[in-house]
Amino acid sequence: MQEDQLRELLGQVARGELTPHQGVERLRHLPFEDLGFAQVDHHRGLRKGQPEVIFGQGKTVEQIRGIVEKMHEYGSNVLVTRLENDRAQILQSYFPAAVYHDAARCLTLENIQPLEQGRGTILVVAAGTSDLPVASEALVTARFLGNQSELLCDVGVAGIHRLLSRIELIRSATVLIVVAGMEGALPSVVGGLVDRPVIAVPTSVGYGAAFGGIAALLGMLNACAGGVTVVNIDNGFGAACAASLINRRQDAYSTP
Numbered sequence: 001m002q003e004d005q006l007r008e009l010l011g012q013v014a015r016g017e018l019t020p021h022q023g024v025e026r027l028r029h030l031p032f033e034d035l036g037f038a039q040v041d042h043h044r045g046l047r048k049g050q051p052e053v054i055f056g057q058g059k060t061v062e063q064i065r066g067i068v069e070k071m072h073e074y075g076s077n078v079l080v081t082r083l084e085n086d087r088a089q090i091l092q093s094y095f096p097a098a099v100y101h102d103a104a105r106c107l108t109l110e111n112i113q114p115l116e117q118g119r120g121t122i123l124v125v126a127a128g129t130s131d132l133p134v135a136s137e138a139l140v141t142a143r144f145l146g147n148q149s150e151l152l153c154d155v156g157v158a159g160i161h162r163l164l165s166r167i168e169l170i171r172s173a174t175v176l177i178v179v180a181g182m183e184g185a186l187p188s189v190v191g192g193l194v195d196r197p198v199i200a201v202p203t204s205v206g207y208g209a210a211f212g213g214i215a216a217l218l219g220m221l222n223a224c225a226g227g228v229t230v231v232n233i234d235n236g237f238g239a240a241c242a243a244s245l246i247n248r249r250q251d252a253y254s255t256p
Contacts, residue, residue, distance in 0.1 A: 038067050051076045053141075053237070056083035056107075061090050068095060068109060078109040079144050081137060081237050104136035104236075108144055117146035118247040120174025122240070124149065125190060127156035127180035130205045135179040137236035138201065138243075142177075145244040157185045170194060175243040179236065181205025184216030191225030197246050199239045200230045 012018040054067050064080060068091065071078050078098075080091075088100040088107050098109040122142045126135035135151060142149040152170070155163040163170070163186075170176065171194055178187040179201040187200035200223065202216035209215065213233035220230045231238045 038063065051079075054078065054080040056080045056087070056105075061087050065091060065094055072109060072111060075111050077111055077114060077144065078107075079141065080107040081105070081141070083107050101136065101140045103132055104140040105133060106137060106140045108140065114144060114146040116148070117249060118148055118174070118244070119249040120148070120247060121172065122147045122149045122175050122177065122243045122247055123170065123173035124151045124236075124240075125155060125170070125176055125178045125186070126151065126153045127178075127182070127186045128205070129154050131179045131181055131203045134201055134203045134234050134236040135177075138177045138179065138240040139236075141237050141240035142244060145240065147244055147247055155186075156180060156182075157189055160189070163189065167193065171196075175199065175246045177201060177236070177239045177243055179203060179239075180220075181213065181216050182207075182210060184219035187220050187228050187230075188223035188225045191223060191228040194227075196227075197243075198225070198228045199243055200228050201236055201239045202230070202233050204234055 009018070013020060013022075052071065054064060056064055064083075064087075068078050068080070072095070083091075083100075083105055085100065085102060091107060092098050092100065095109050098107050100107050124135050124139045124142070126132055132153060135153065139149055139151050150169070150173075152166055155166065157163075170190065173194075173196060175197050176190060176194065177199045178190050180186040181203035182205065184200070184202050187198055191198045200220040202213045202220055204210075204213035206213070206215060217230065217233055220228065223230075229242075231242065
């Protein structure tokens with residue numbers, strides 16, 4: 001449940017449209033609900049301004065379905081990450097309104113239109129086409145969280161002129177998520193061109209000595225440009241959550 005939904009519920013009780021008993025029933029499963037295999041956090045949207053998100057990897061379709069049903073029932077928009085196409089198709093048979101984002105390996109189900117919360121644009125910059133799965137996860141997540149977001153793809157350091165040709169777009173962003181594998185050099189380059197926060201995402205793309213993204217991770221942690229922070233390997237979701245908090249308008253925060 002989001003803050004605006006709670007305010008509306010309390011308003012309905014105050015106006016007599018719902019009885020206090022009905023209001024209590026609507027809130028009965030806050031802050032969380034025990035499904036046996038999962039503790040569904042219905043209160044996260046109130047605490048964080050970001051609803052609970054389902055990490056699909058390692059969960060069965062039935063487990064995901066159970067969590068989605070409860071979140072959907074209590075008015076939350078739903079995002080499932082790291083979900084393969086075949087399992088997504090099964091879930092869509094239960095939830096016809098759900099949308100599968102193939103490149104991002106994510107599924108979304110919206111109860112309400114996401115409220116625009118950003119003060120500017122989050123730009124996701126992907127070094128290469130092979131980095132698109134992680135970059136797309138960041139893009140879908142950022143939009144799910146109510147941000148205007150764009151994707152700039154295949155502008156890695158192997159052809160730096162491709163990046164420089166889009167410098168106006170890059171400098172217009174409020175926050176940048178820069179996704180790269182191999183040696184992970186792109187965030188340092190971008191960080192040296194902008195006066196905005198840069199969130200670097202190493203990917204597991206690369207040949208043997210890339211060590212599944214560790215080379216890119218270490219390269220990003222040692223970036224010489226100031227203002228570059230780094231998330232875990234392939235964690236487009238985490239980068240988008242951080243970028244969303246940075247980008248959030250002041251009036252989107254709860255007030256005392």
